[in-house]
Amino acid sequence: EATLAKTSAKVSEMLEIITQQTRAAEEKANNVELVKDQLAVQAAEVQSEKEEAEHELEAARPALMEAIHALETIKNDDIATLKKLGNPPFLIKRIMDGVLILLGNPLLGVQWETDPHGKFGLVPSWTFAKLMISDIRFLQTLIDFDKDRVTDEQCELLMPYIRDPDFTQQRAEKSCGSIAGLCTWVRAMAFYHDIAKSVAPKRERLRVAEANLRRATHQLNTTEKDLAERKVELARVKARYQEAAEEMQRLQDSAEETRDKLATAESLIDGLDDERSRWITQSSELEERLGNLVGDVCSSCVFLCYCGPFNQEFRTLIWDSFCKSDGGGSRRMSGTPELKATTFLVAEHVVGAWYLQGLPVDDLSVENGVIATQSSRYPLLIDPQSQAKRWITNKEPGLKVTSLAKKTFRADVQAALHDGRPLLLEDVEEEIDPSLDPILEKRFAKSHDLSGNPILTVSFGVGEEEVAEGFTLYITTKLANPRFPPEIFSKLGVVDFTVTMKGLEDQLLGTTIKAEKAALEEDRFHLKEEINSCRAIIQGCEEKLLSRLGEATGNLLEDKSLITVLSETKRTVHEVAEKLKSAEETETKIDHAREEFRPVARQGSILYFVLTELAQINRMYHISLAQFLKLFGRSLTTADPNPYPARRIQNILIALTDTVYQYVQRGLYVVHKITFSLLMALKLGLHGKGLTPAELSLFLRGGSTVDPSSCGKRLPWMASDAVWHNVVAARDTTFFSSLSGYLTAGDPEWRGWYDSDAPEEMPLPRVYEERATPFQRLLLIRLLREDRLVSAVRKYIASTLGPQYIQAPPTDFEAAWRESARDQPLVC
Secondary structure (H helix, E strand, O other), X not given: OHHHHHHHHHHHHHHHHHHHHHHHHHHHHHHHHHHHHHHHHHHHHHHHHHHHHHXXXXXXXXXXXXXXXXXXXXXXXXXXXXXXXOOOOHHHHHHHHHHHHHHOOOOOOOOEEEOOOOOEEEOOOHHHHHHHHOOOOHHHHHHOOOHHHOOHHHHHHHHHHHOOOOOOHHHHHHHHHHHHHHHHHHHHHHHHHHHHHHHHHHHHHHHHHHHHHHHHHHHHHHHHHHHHHHHHHHHHHHHHHXXXXXXXXXXXXXXXXXXXXHHHHHHHHHHHHHHHHHHHHHHHHXXXXXXXXXXXXXXXXXXXXXXXXXXXXXXXXXXXXXXXXXOOOOEOOOOOOXXXXXXXXOOHHHHHHHHHOOOOOOXXXXXXXXXXXXXXXXXXXXXXXXXXXXXXXXXXXXXXXXXXXXXXXXXXXXXXXXXXXXXXXXXXXXXOOHHHHHHHOOOOEEEEOOOOOEEEEEEEOOEEEEEOOOOEEEEEEOOOOOOOOHHHHHHOEEEEOOOOHHHHHHHHHHHHHHHHOHHHHHHHHHHHHHHHHHHHHHHHHHHHHHHXXXXXXXXXXXXXXXXXXXXXXXXXXXXXXXXXXXXXXHHHHHHHHHHHHHHHHHHHHHHHHHHHHHOOOOHHHOOOHHHHHHHHHHHHHHOOOOOOHHHHHHHHHHHHHHHHHHHHHOOOOHHHHHHHHHHHHHHHHHHOOOOOHHHHHHHHHHHHHOOHHHOOOOOOOOOOHHHHHHHHHHHHOOOOOOHHHHHHOOOHHHHHHHHOOOHHHOOXXXXXXXXXXXHHHHHHHHHXXXXXXXXXXXXXXXXHOOHHHOOOOOOOHHHHHHHOEOOEOOOO
């Protein structure tokens, strides 16, 4: 307190001194302002006189401009032509005399003669004029001529010429052509001199006034300099006063500052307390991940480089060979246990954004998206169903689409390179235009533009093209199983984007919900957008907070902006987390409601893959995903309505199977129609738990997989060894594991069933009759009585799908006509 009182007295004393010096400075400043006002009036008068003189001179400007324009019309060729004239027209000679006078060149002595018009006048000085125009800078001399150096004597000598009625622009143009401009120039110089002569007294007065103004201004500058020195001294005193005042204020603020720091520390501790436990956990996790980072990066590189062209099963095999342990329990490559390349390479909210952009939600499609976006090579997407194209179109704003067959292909590539836009090269075959090799291999050269900015260039076509920032390339092919040459794999990242059963199932589920519960699907879409946005916000806030903490220097308690960021981040994360939790709960409820229609989507996906397998029988049977989606949508429309969801779903399943069957069977050969029905029955049964994969494999392969030498001798009453081999192979299945024992026991019931004319119509012996499924009955015919297989197949189809699927209906041309469109012709 004593120090504060002493400092206050010192400040008061200095304030008195400052008051006295300020009063003296203000008096001096008032005198300066008075002189400034007087100078302003004087400057205004000088400016007025100057503007008046310039206004009078402005009257001669049109004539001067006309003279300059006239000179510009004269070309060197005109002068050259003039020089060749031995005796030019008389008016030209007089015009050249005027030029000689203005340039101050010599003239002939005074000699009189009569001109061609009978007028008495001076003899022209043509001899001197020829010398003058021989100078190659003759025209430039006239253009650069100083009009202010024309004298009264020159103008007096010009008067006889100017007063001549023939010495005009019009007469000169008739006699001289383009040389007539010299006539206008001579008259303009004389006219300007007359005006400048009348303005000369005003110019002199203006010069005197400007000199007086300069003297007064010098006096003012001296006074202002004195005032500035006084102000400097006053500033010094004020600075000392300010220092003393600041010292006093510092003492006053010291206690308050201490209290503020305590409050800030409490706020910082409170703000970071919520993050403490999570950061401790993440710290240990990051430390562990850091130790595994090299192995994880290598494994992810393997995934990006080698897994793209393969299906899910083979990708898993490759991944496990690098990341899982070998037979001895040791890992082939150190890294994070159970590492997933997709989560390692791409954040969760980015994958969520891909879903919203149309990427199927199955694991294989997510892996495809990661490879397509994270690989250093441009992706070549095997996309027979155009799913990748739809995703890329939604993902890339400003996408430019082209193909090798388009006439504008090269122009499209150049435009994408220059504009920095993503480019989609669609529908390529097994060979790609070699001109694209520098782009595919990213042979970009560093260069600089005209402004010196660094740019990238690439060779394309016949020249170099600039590669703007933002350019990327996607390539798609509709070939389902292309045979690319090895060099394609070295240049591009080949990715198999063929639709999967799970991905198509989710897609068809969305289509079903849109048709049955449109509001529910719309709410789900908006909810996913909100969830993805919330996750991105939370991650952004966490990264921002960690970044600010990492960049902070000095005492954190003094960083007010950090405390503000911490408070805002805590509030934002809390609000978003609550919103995210609520949204995820709502999403779970919506997904539960959607799952009710999952059987429709699953059956649709199964039927589509049945149709794709038909192409293996005959290439003509190929059907696109777009065609199938139309059939799926039609079945939703034509299915019988019902207010009860379970019955409505059953109606859709019936309509879907029937719609697909009716549409496809019209295009099949008769011999393949029963095969198609069997495929549908088998696939639906396999996924509906009506048969097992082992039983289906036995049905397809029979006893061809067993070693004949290990089978022993067949039973005497069997038709062939192949039948016994089938029975031996059936031992590997659960249901038929005891079949060989029943047969070798010599039970007459089995012999009677085997020898019957239609065993498929007979009841099965022993316990098989009670427990056998329709497919197991069919499988028993396949094993023992293959000659009755076709009949058994028909019975199996009728029992599982219905009797309408074993008799092809007659072709309904009216229905075919209704299904056709102008862009979908009928093939008969």
